[in-house]
Amino acid sequence: MLVRSWKNPKSLLQIPTRNGYGDGLVEAGKKDPNLMVICADLTESTRTEAFKEAFPDRFIQFGVAEQAMAAVGAGMALAGKTVFITSYACFSPGRNWEQIRTTGCLQKTNLKIAGAHAGISVGPDGATHQMTEDIALMRVLPEMTVLIPCDAIETKKATVAAAKINGPAYIRFAREKSPVFTTESAKFEIGKAQVLRKGNDVAIIGCGPLVYECLMAAEELAKSGIEARVINNSSIKPMDEKTILKAARECGAIVTVEEAQAAAGMGGAVCELVSSEYPVPVERVGLQDEFGQSGKPAELLEHYKLTAPWIVKAVRKVIKKK
Amino acid sequence: MPKTRNILTLTDKKLLALEKKANEIRQDVLRMLEHAGSGHSAGPLGLADIFTALYFHILKHDPKKPNWKERDRLLLSCGHVVPIRYATMAHAGYFPKSELMTLRQFGSRLQGHPEITRLPGLENTSGPLGDGSPQSAGMAYVAKMNKLPWHTYCVMSDGELEAGITWEAAMFAGKNNLHNLTWIIDRNNIQIDGYTEDIMPLEPLADKFAAFNFHVIEIDGHNIREFVDACRYAQSIFESPTVIIAHTTPGKGVGFMEFDPVWHGKTPKDKTELNKALKELRTLGGKIESEVE
Helix, strand or coil: CECCCCCCHHHCCEEEHHHHHHHHHHHHHHHCCCEEEEECCCCCCCCCHHHHHHCHHHEEECCCCHHHHHHHHHHHHHCCCEEEEEEECCCCCCCCHHHHHHHHHHCCCCEEEEEECECHHHCCCCHHHCECCHHHHHHCCCCCEEECCCCHHHHHHHHHHHHHCCCCEEEECCCCEEECCECCCCCCCCCCCEEEECCCCEEEEECHHHHHHHHHHHHHHHCCCCCEEEEECCEEECCCHHHHHHHHHHHCCEEEEEEEECCCCHHHHHHHHHHHHCCCCEEEEEECCCCCCCCCHHHHHHHCCCCHHHHHHHHHHHHHCC | CCCCCCCCCCCHHHHHHHHHHHHHHHHHHHHHHHHHCCCCCHHHHHCHHHHHHHHHHHCCCCCCCCCCCCCCEEEECCHHHHHHHHHHHHHHCCCCHHHHHHCCCCCCCCCCCCCCCCCECECCCCCCCCCHHHHHHHHHHHHHHCCCCCCEEEEEECHHHHCHHHHHHHHHHHHCCCCCEEEEEEECCEECCEEHHHHCCCCCHHHHHHHCCCEEEEEECCCHHHHHHHHHHHHHCCCCCEEEEEECCCCCCCCCCCCCHHHHHCCCCCHHHHHHHHHHHHCCCCCCCCCCC
16 A cells, blocks of 8 residues: 555655646546546646647636636536536635535536645645635535545546546645655545554544655654554545544544644544544644645645644644543 | 427417417416415516427427437526426426425425426526526537537526626637527516616626627517527527527516516415416406406
């Protein structure tokens, strides 16, 4: 599941997860002649360019009109297509939530929403472009599938998987390069989480590129005798309840990690589950009811306490509550 | 019920039959609304002639096969006027007329605003204004791209044109020369809070659509012959999508409802008010005698 040298960050390929989306679209497009891609004036940066070159007839340049993009996509889906609408996450689903709700979810159409440049690691663009509320916005919608893959390889698999399922789906990815630490052969399945590292003292449940920080935090904790179970929770909805509850039972404490608001996101989903089925203390690493700002991605992740050392601190805090 | 592309000629005899049908449908709309106790009256009455013409003369469709692949697509963008669609569908044979009285009730397929997943024969779920036109453009794009033999129509209100998404969709339709797409605007000049030109002026509406690369036709929305001619004309245009601006009277056929914004979002309050309205329809506003009271 993990590449052999995962413990050595310098040995890993650094590829943005958006590249995985671009690769996944081309692969899914080869398999499904009814797959179409719409982009809102961000073809290069969202990596839809490769699809555009491979299947020019099935690519639509929509311009900066995210609301109509969603509804036009749903209309195409009603006429038999599987449609990926693509923009930055702050505009889609940030700007077109109602159209996604009505024309995507309520109608149960094959409308797939791809949110690029999510999280604060967008960096210098600043808070307007740093989407941190999208997980909450999407996971609350009935019928919606929500996927947040952890690296470029998993993003490719998640894109292909989203194309195959019936109904709307949201897939989130990032702008910045991040370590590729999962293998091509690792199985990706919607509704399944992967245990990347064994341990019974605490469970660290992450999603997106920060999963690598979770692994680094676990390695650091091991030095002081704390063995953390690390779970890649890339399928936020449907969530792998079995794996999460098993972790709650066997580890007795949980830290969730996401590059998004700590409220109502992936961590919120974990809290909802364990509080009703097997209550254990949970610490949520994420943005604490605040917006980001301009800066280098690394310094922003550090400032907003989303890196391995902060995950370690959260673990030490939550373990005391066991 | 036309099952092949209709050349849309309209004999005087057929015209009279359509006008009679529209009157019957109006009466059913009022019965449904009074029974439901909530909903919109003015819009559905104003659209009766257009929906009757669509279902009984213009659309290529088969009520027994609502998912027939080659059917024309009729989207409704302003979902609040859906009683007129339900009533017309029942008259066309999509479902029994008795089901009309379940409108807005728990468990009914006839939701207060239409839902595609509940009732076969609908083409979209609508209510939130503005979402129908872009979906119709998406469908027409697919039909044009894959050379599919159907036409897409979308009925919209005038008030919903205030939503920016309409103009995003218009840009897309114009850019792609979606000649297989016809938008029909119910230009009745009212919305919930009053007259459109007071709330947020839409004029010059025809010029706006022309500027968005639409072919524009303005008609009297209660003149079925004019509407049928406009649809025929729209089918012959191959350079651009067409918009038919249908000038209608809100509450058409019931004197005390006509032109009054109060009736936009209100229903007959009881059987007395209902009967008063039905009598007006039956007697064509007192011009003829009614056989029943």
